[in-house]
Amino acid sequence: MEVLLVDRGETAEMVLTGGLGTGTADEVLRICSEATREFRNIVLNLSELRYVSSAGLDMIKQLYMTVCQNGGKLELYNVSPTIMEVLEMTGFASFLRITQRSVFSV
Numbered sequence: 001m002e003v004l005l006v007d008r009g010e011t012a013e014m015v016l017t018g019g020l021g022t023g024t025a026d027e028v029l030r031i032c033s034e035a036t037r038e039f040r041n042i043v044l045n046l047s048e049l050r051y052v053s054s055a056g057l058d059m060i061k062q063l064y065m066t067v068c069q070n071g072g073k074l075e076l077y078n079v080s081p082t083i084m085e086v087l088e089m090t091g092f093a094s095f096l097r098i099t100q101r102s103v104f105s106v
Contacts, residue, residue, distance in 0.1 A: 002017040002018060003015070003031045010040045012041070012043070013043045017048035018048070018049070019050050019051045019053075019056075020049060022053060022055040025055040025058065029063060041074070042073075042075075043077065044060075045077060046079050046083060052083055060092065060096070074097065075099065076096055076099075077099045
């Protein structure tokens with residue numbers, strides 16, 4: 001699992017590559033939590049994310065709660081159909097902001 005942070009002003013774009021599961025979720029949460037100290041908003045770019053497990057979903061939920069407590073927004077984009085299905089089946093799609101295109105101008 002790789003996490004690339006791209007500074008977008010008030011927003012940190014976190015590009016997740018690989019799988020978000022038991023072995024990686026804690027480290028990804030640590031990296032993202034550090035970003036919430038510097039950035040108000042977090043955008044997770046999931047274009048290279050191959051799978052997400054229950055530990056990964058828990059990480060996303062914890063990050064969502066932290067960002068909201070800080071008065072910011074969490075957004076997911078470039079979500080594959082497979083991961084979108086998981087988000088819908090678990091109810092995460094009902095409270096997360098999910099888009100298919102970049103929120104940043106190229």
